[in-house]
Amino acid sequence: MAIKFKKSYKFAIKSSFYIALFSFGFLAIANYYFAKLPFYYLLLFVIALSIFSFFVLQYRVEYFIYKRVKKIYDDVSLLENANFRNQPITTDMATLTSEVQKFARDKKLEIESLKIREEYRREFLGNVSHELKTPLFTVQGYLLTLLDGAMDDKHIRKKYLQRAEKGVERLIYIVNDLDMITKLEMDTLGLEISEFNIVDVIQNVLDLLEMRASKKNILLTFDMKYVRPIKVVADLEKIQQVITNLVENSIKYGKENGTTEVSIEDFVNNKVIVKVSDNGEGVEKQHIPRLFERFYRVDKSGARSEGGSGLGLAIVKHIIERHNEKINVESKFGKGSEFSFTLEKAK
Known part of the structure; x- marks a missing residue:
C-alpha cells in the first residue's frame, strides 16, 4: 500500500x-x-x-x-x-474544497426549503384570512342591518340573529380546529391511550352522520357485518375525530345516491387498517400530494359552500402521525377515493 x-x-x-x-x-x-x-x-x-x-x-x-x-x-x-x-x-486544499462545496450544497437546500416554507406561510395566512373573513362579514352584515332599523320587526330580528349565530358558530368551529392543529404541530396535545373496540367507534360515527348523509341520499355502511369486537390501542376521542372527519369528507364530496363504505382489515404484524372509501367525484392526481395541507381545497368554490374549516384532513394526518401510524389516500377522478390508516391491535 x-x-x-x-x-x-x-x-x-x-x-x-x-x-x-x-x-x-x-x-x-x-x-x-x-x-x-x-x-x-x-x-x-x-x-x-x-x-x-x-x-x-x-x-x-x-x-x-x-x-x-x-x-x-x-x-x-x-x-x-x-x-x-x-x-x-x-x-489540506482537497479537504477544504470538499467541505466548502458540501457547505454550499447544504446552504442551497436550506435556502430552497426556506423559500418553500415562506410560500406556504403566505398561502396559509391568505387562507386563514379568507376563512375567517367570510363568517365575520356575514355576522357584521346582519348586525348592521338590525342596528339600522330592522330590529323593530320581530320576524326579521329573529331570523337575522339566528343567521348571525350560525356565522359565530362557524367562527368558533374554525378557531377550535386551528387551536387543535397548532397543539398537534407543537406536540403539546397529549394522547389518552386506552383499549377499545374500533367497530363500536365507527358505528357511532355512522349513526351520528346518517342524517347529514341522507340529505344527499348517501348510504353509510360497513363492508360486512362485524360480529366480534376488534380491539385497538389508541386515543379513543382522537380516533373518533379522525373517522368523523374522513366520513364527513366523503359525504361532502360524494355523489347523490352514492355510498360511503368503512372496512377494517388485518395488516402486518399487530396492526389493523381502517379504510373509508366512497364512489364520489374523486381527486385528480396533481392534487393528491397536497390533500393533507391546512386549508387546501381541490374545488375552492364548491367546497366552501359545503362548510367545514378546511382543516379536517390536516388534523387527521397529525392525529395519526402522533400515534406513530400511517395514513394513505388513493383516488381516481370521477370514480371515488379511499382513505386508510393503521392502528395497533390490542394484545
Missing part, C-alpha cells in the same frame, strides 16, 4: 532538495578552487541543510496556508454553520 504524504510535505521535500542540490553544486565548485575540504564534509553540510530547509519550509508553508484558510473558516462561520464551528481547521 502506497504511503500518502500531505501536499505541503511534498512541496517542502522538493524545495529542500532543490536548495540542497544548488548548495552542493555551489560548495563543490568553491571547494575545488579554494578550500580543498574532504568530500564527506560537503555531504554532511548538504544533508543538514536539506533537513533544516525541509522543516523551515514546512512550517512556513503550513503557517502561510493556515492564516488564509482560517480566514475562510472565520468568514464561513459567520453564517453560523455548526459543521465549520465544530471541526478542526484543515490546511
